[in-house]
Amino acid sequence: MMLTASELRSLIQQDAAYRNARAVLTGEWASRAEENPLFRAPMTIADLKFARDLQAAGVVATKLDFDDYAAVQTWITTNRTSLTGDDLAWLRRNFD
Numbered sequence: 001m002m003l004t005a006s007e008l009r010s011l012i013q014q015d016a017a018y019r020n021a022r023a024v025l026t027g028e029w030a031s032r033a034e035e036n037p038l039f040r041a042p043m044t045i046a047d048l049k050f051a052r053d054l055q056a057a058g059v060v061a062t063k064l065d066f067d068d069y070a071a072v073q074t075w076i077t078t079n080r081t082s083l084t085g086d087d088l089a090w091l092r093r094n095f096d
Helices: 005-013 016-026 029-035 045-057 069-082 085-092
Strands: none
Touching (some): 005 045, 016 029, 016 045, 029 069, 069 085
C-alpha cells in the first residue's frame, strides 16, 4: 500500500497527525496523555486510518493488526477510554 501525498508529507514533517498515528500503532497514546495532562483528546477515525496506512506501508513497527479480530478487541480493551463510538464502529467494521 502506498501512502497518500498528505500522509507522506505528514510522515516527512513528523507533524501531529503522524505522531498521533504512530502513538496508535506503538501503544503510546495513553502514555502521551499521562505525560501531558492537557492531551486528553480522544482518537479520531483519521488517526486510525493513518495508522492503518502506515502499518500497511511498513513504516512503523506495530502492536496492532487491524485485520485480526482478537488483536483489535484486545487493543480496544486497552485503549477504550481514548475511543469514541465512531472509532469503535470503524475498528469493528470488517468483523460485523
